[in-house]
Amino acid sequence: MSAEQFYHAMNHAMLQADTAAIARMTTADFTLTHITGYRQSRAEWLQQIENGQMRYFNMAEESVQANVKGDTARVIGRSRTAAHIWGAQGTWPLQLDYQLVRENGQWKARQAVATTY
Template sequence: MNEEILALYRAYNQAMATDNTVALDQLLAPSFTLTHMTGYVQPRAEWLKELRQGTMKYFASIEEHVDAQKTDTGWHLVGQNRVTASIHGGGKYTWPLNTEMVIGRVAGTWKIMSAVVTTY
């Protein structure tokens, strides 16, 4: 596995777990979308705004498994983490989340293009 891609994935999870929107802003492509386990496709700006406002609050992300495969245009990564969060004022829960990411180059830098989250 490519160490740079693994580091990007881990930085994303660390930034998410600490609500570090400054770091996420650097890691995400301008066109990034996050597809939640509900199926809702959330634009980058809306997700970051919810993090800043505390509407979505993450507390921890514990990595259990990650694998990445090179593609013609970048990388396809699948990671499994136990994520603790409070979403839209609900209780604090831990979910086993499977995240599929598309990672590509933007102006010569690896960026997360999209993430699709389901449970496992």
């Protein structure tokens, strides 16, 4: 899978609430920084997806850019994201900025930072 394909696959996993796939696509030390600035561990994020505190309904992808350098990559994707996050439901212009590393031939996210655009 290419770095750009990673973005599409992660969105699909989020929409399906497929925490097993998300776990496979992230490193053990993965963190997600939300648009609020809150930095969340992989374990906490996956738990909140599983218990319904975070539900993703639709991600209308608008753009994705990848910059690959050897076994690292930066992928920036933009989508109109409909979700229910910590009690708030809405559709946000969400940009996800992923820092990827290649482990055993597979791209994995080490960090993601969410902002609006």
